[in-house]
Amino acid sequence: MFQSTLPRLLTTGLRRWYALLAIGILMLVANVLASTLESTDILTAGQDRRLTFQTVGEIGRLLPLAGVQGDFEGVREILGNLPINRTDVLSVLYIGNSQTMAIMDARPRDRIVAAWLSALLSRDGQEAFAVRLGSEANMTMSELLVKTVAAAEDNTHRADVEIVGIVLDGLRWVEPRGDLIKQVNIPFLLDQVRQVQEDGPYLSAAARVLDAILHPSEQRVDAIGLSRAGEDDGRIVTWLERQLNIQAERALPIFRARRELRGRINLQYTSIRNWAFGLTTSMRRPIAPAMYTVNLEFIELTLRILRRQGIKGIFYLAPIRPLEPNPYDPRDVERFRRDLANLCQQYGAIYLDYSRLIPETLWTVYPDTDKSGVGGQPDFAHFTGNAHQLLAERLVDDIGPMLRNWLTQKR
Amino acid sequence: MTFQNLTYWAFLPVAWMLVSTSDDPRRRQIAILVLSYLFYGSWGPWFPVLLGTSSALNYVWGEIIRNRPRVWTLTAGLVSNIALLGFFKYGNVLGISGSIFLPIGLSFYTFQGMSHLLDTYRERRSRPTLIEFATYMAFWPTVLMGPITRSWEMMDQFRRTGRATWEDLAVGSRRILIGLAMKMVVADTLANGIQAGEGVIFGFDRLSGDWSGLDAWFLAIGFGMQLYFDFTGYSHIAIGSARTLGIRVRENFANPYLADSPAIFWSRWHISLSQWIRDYLFFPLAMALPSRAGRYVAVMVAMLVFGAWHGVGWTFLCWGFYHGLLQVGHRVLQPWLPGQVSSPRLRWAWNVLSWLSTYLLISWGWILFRSANLNQALTMAHASLDPSRFFSLSLRPNYYILVVLVTGLYFIIAWGKDAARGLVRRWIPELVVAACRTTCYAVLLLAIIIWSFQSSVFVYFQF
Numbered sequence: 096m097f098q099s100t101l102p103r104l105l106t107t108g109l110r111r112w113y114a115l116l117a118i119g120i121l122m123l124v125a126n127v128l129a130s131t132l133e134s135t136d137i138l139t140a141g142q143d144r145r146l147t148f149q150t151v152g153e154i155g156r157l158l159p160l161a162g163v164q165g166d167f168e169g170v171r172e173i174l175g176n177l178p179i180n181r182t183d184v185l186s187v188l189y190i191g192n193s194q195t196m197a198i199m200d201a202r203p204r205d206r207i208v209a210a211w212l213s214a215l216l217s218r219d220g221q222e223a224f225a226v227r228l229g230s231e232a233n234m235t236m237s238e239l240l241v242k243t244v245a246a247a248e249d250n251t252h253r254a255d256v257e258i259v260g261i262v263l264d265g266l267r268w269v270e271p272r273g274d275l276i277k278q279v280n281i282p283f284l285l286d287q288v289r290q291v292q293e294d295g296p297y298l299s300a301a302a303r304v305l306d307a308i309l310h311p312s313e314q315r316v317d318a319i320g321l322s323r324a325g326e327d328d329g330r331i332v333t334w335l336e337r338q339l340n341i342q343a344e345r346a347l348p349i350f351r352a353r354r355e356l357r358g359r360i361n362l363q364y365t366s367i368r369n370w371a372f373g374l375t376t377s378m379r380r381p382i383a384p385a386m387y388t389v390n391l392e393f394i395e396l397t398l399r400i401l402r403r404q405g406i407k408g409i410f411y412l413a414p415i416r417p418l419e420p421n422p423y424d425p426r427d428v429e430r431f432r433r434d435l436a437n438l439c440q441q442y443g444a445i446y447l448d449y450s451r452l453i454p455e456t457l458w459t460v461y462p463d464t465d466k467s468g469v470g471g472q473p474d475f476a477h478f479t480g481n482a483h484q485l486l487a488e489r490l491v492d493d494i495g496p497m498l499r500n501w502l503t504q505k506r
Numbered sequence: 507m508t509f510q511n512l513t514y515w516a517f518l519p520v521a522w523m524l525v526s527t528s529d530d531p532r533r534r535q536i537a538i539l540v541l542s543y544l545f546y547g548s549w550g551p552w553f554p555v556l557l558g559t560s561s562a563l564n565y566v567w568g569e570i571i572r573n574r575p576r577v578w579t580l581t582a583g584l585v586s587n588i589a590l591l592g593f594f595k596y597g598n599v600l601g602i603s604g605s606i607f608l609p610i611g612l613s614f615y616t617f618q619g620m621s622h623l624l625d626t627y628r629e630r631r632s633r634p635t636l637i638e639f640a641t642y643m644a645f646w647p648t649v650l651m652g653p654i655t656r657s658w659e660m661m662d663q664f665r666r667t668g669r670a671t672w673e674d675l676a677v678g679s680r681r682i683l684i685g686l687a688m689k690m691v692v693a694d695t696l697a698n699g700i701q702a703g704e705g706v707i708f709g710f711d712r713l714s715g716d717w718s719g720l721d722a723w724f725l726a727i728g729f730g731m732q733l734y735f736d737f738t739g740y741s742h743i744a745i746g747s748a749r750t751l752g753i754r755v756r757e758n759f760a761n762p763y764l765a766d767s768p769a770i771f772w773s774r775w776h777i778s779l780s781q782w783i784r785d786y787l788f789f790p791l792a793m794a795l796p797s798r799a800g801r802y803v804a805v806m807v808a809m810l811v812f813g814a815w816h817g818v819g820w821t822f823l824c825w826g827f828y829h830g831l832l833q834v835g836h837r838v839l840q841p842w843l844p845g846q847v848s849s850p851r852l853r854w855a856w857n858v859l860s861w862l863s864t865y866l867l868i869s870w871g872w873i874l875f876r877s878a879n880l881n882q883a884l885t886m887a888h889a890s891l892d893p894s895r896f897f898s899l900s901l902r903p904n905y906y907i908l909v910v911l912v913t914g915l916y917f918i919i920a921w922g923k924d925a926a927r928g929l930v931r932r933w934i935p936e937l938v939v940a941a942c943r944t945t946c947y948a949v950l951l952l953a954i955i956i957w958s959f960q961s962s963v964f965v966y967f968q969f
Contacts, residue, residue: 114940269708340512388716
């Protein structure tokens with residue numbers, strides 16, 4: 096009996112449990128592999144491994160840059176880092192994309208623009224200017240609006256001056272990061288936008304985008320909707336779901352590495368896409384008209400908020416690499432130069448054109464070892480430490496007297 | 507709690523142990539009922555109250571109809587259901603229910619209740635007890651989004667003695683895994699984009715009035731695929747969850763985009779709802795109006811109800827009307843279409859043409875379904891047919907690539923699945939097939955885990 100039962104038991108038992116066992120073993124292997132994963136800065140890896148994201152302790156903050164949809168804490172950081180508004184100090188908020196905080200081939204004494212600005216403005220030893228960095232990598236104009244509103248929210252910490260560097264690539268996107276939106280005081284943001292919509296023609300494209308982002312209906316629920324649903328709404332199920340996720344991340348490396356793996360998959364996809372379609376960093380990429388319209392409206396809303404809040408606005412068109420071919424359509428550059436200047440004039444902000452400021456020698460190329468498939472190609476997004484210094488010096492030359500004048504007025 | 511939550515992943519094994527370890531049907535029914543109310547109650551404390559009220563109402567009306575099968579008793583029962591559904595679903599628009607929002611699943615379980623009344627009237631008697639009927643209405647795999655089941659097909663299964671088999675568990679688990687991957691990996695990526703702000707949501711809700719023809723078509727096709735993977739994924743999980751308990755629920759999708767006529771599409775898309783409308787609305791209407799024109803009227807009414815079931819917006823009504831027109835148009839044109847083409851080559855070409863025209867017409871309809879309002883629908887519809895600005899692109903390149911990839915893969919798998927299965931059976935040893943299959947499941951599980959940190963809710967939750 097035993098002889099006949101054992102093989103049957105083995106075969107039927109194996110057949111029943113085989114798949115489960117095999118999947119279990121494969122998942123175990125995946126877990127082990129996930130536990131050995133080193134944390135990669137997906138953003139840096141996707142651009143250039145020589146790129147150093149810098150910040151200087153006393154003037155800014157360490158920007159968390161992990162993952163494609165990572166933990167961006169921009170708004171809270173802005174509020175936390177803005178000093179208490181004193182009558183003898185001019186509080187300057189400096190906002191831009193990664194160009195303002197990343198240095199190519201960083202050397203030990205290199206500093207980012209904001210650090211140079213702080214140092215140059217305080218040359219006479221007076222701590223009269225408090226420069227804070229509020230930049231975000233790949234910042235969209237909707238995020239600029241969010242940051243501007245955040246900077247104006249708290250009267251005791253509000254900025255006096257906002258310097259904004261806009262790159263044309265910032266007009267290619269419109270979506271703000273969900274994690275950033277989660278930290279916004281949404282009623283305050285909506286109230287501010289509602290008020291400034293009355294200050295000029297109704298900006299329908301931006302309003303529509305904001306509405307869709309901030310009021311995702313049941314039908315239009317997206318990642319932001321889910322993250323909102325995941326907030327503490329006091330329900331046991333929500334608490335349980337969060338606890339299960341926390342425990343799963345503690346116990347299983349594969350859960351812990353979810354963002355990391357997703358980011359790497361995206362990077363791999365981009366690399367394959369670029370290879371398959373022969374995409375290079377120099378390929379001309381005109382800005383879609385719809386994107387241009389909505390982003391320009393976001394800039395206009397930002398300018399209206401600055402004016403209404405009494406914050407001085409200084410907008411500059413960020414340096415463009417003087418190399419041909421390049422990804423920017425000359426018609427887009429010309430149109431944006433004209434539109435930004437007009438908007439600044441209309442709302443009493445300072446407009447500066449630095450598009451031709453940085454010479455070709457201060458930009459570099461991606462190293463051949465780059466893993467994202469752009470090795471040996473020119474980097475149109477970031478420049479060297481010397482260029483940061485050059486940009487800061489030019490800013491101080493152009494706006495230094497104005498800043499001092501505003502400080503005097505404030506005092 | 508929804509199917510892609512970790513809470514559900516923890517809930518399901520516990521539920522399985524409580525339900526499947528009992529031979530006693532009564533104990534099993536009570537276990538399913540309690541678990542179902544717990545599951546549904548996780549959406550809000552008053553949701554089970556509404557479900558309980560609807561269940562009690564339909565049970566009582568069912569008993570009344572059984573004892574007095576008159577038109578007025580049936581009408582009264584149906585009206586009470588329609589009133590309940592209408593209050594929550596259309597009350598907002600009509601200004602009756604104020605700011606009360608639609609309880610999740612109401613449209614689905616109300617239709618289940620109505621089908622019970624109609625079947626009882628037609629003497630298709632399942633004679634459920636109160637507990638059986640409450641279990642049928644609240645059955646957790648189907649309560650949120652269907653498939654819409656019938657009482658007679660569920661009662662036999664609830665009353666069955668014996669436990670779920672290993673095969674039930676294996677098949678159910680496999681379908682849950684496939685469903686989760688369809689939803690979390692494919693549908694959510696289409697919705698949100700490869701990177702945030704590149705998906706269908708972005709295209710429909712963020713762009714304003716600047717769609718080119720290609721944008722409109724890619725958004726329509728992309729949304730069609732998103733909806734298919736979202737809802738099919740959900741249906742797989744629902745059917746799989748029920749199957750792990752040994753309960754078989756009717757299928758909801760059968761490769762709808764391979765249909766080569768609008769009528770065939772509707773026999774493959776959201777099957778449980780289209781069969782409901784066919785059985786309880788279209789057939790009675792078609793019998794009452796036996797002329798050709800009468801049948802067309804029946805089709806139009808059925809499709810308008812289909813549209814209105816999704817909501818009171820003009821976009822849904824237009825979508826239903828559009829599909830009614832497609833079906834009537836196809837029937838009207840039928841006599842002029844070539845019936846049997848003798849040449850195999852010509853027949854193949856004709857089949858491809860039929861399929862392609864059906865697919866494009868169905869996809870175009872998603873513009874009406876997905877647009878936020880009629881104005882947007884008209885703008886996008888106009889853009890999709892306007893040759894003057896057909897080729898300019900407003901969306902990120904990744905979106906176009908993604909739609910081509912997903913659509914291409916869908917058709918390759920849908921068309922090639924059976925042929926590939928035959929080849930595999932013939933040429934590849936069973937052990938290798940089993941190993942490959944297991945590896946595929948492991949990869950799917952891995953993908954689900956990786957994509958799980960940013961999953962969205964199911965699209966059909968709103969209905």
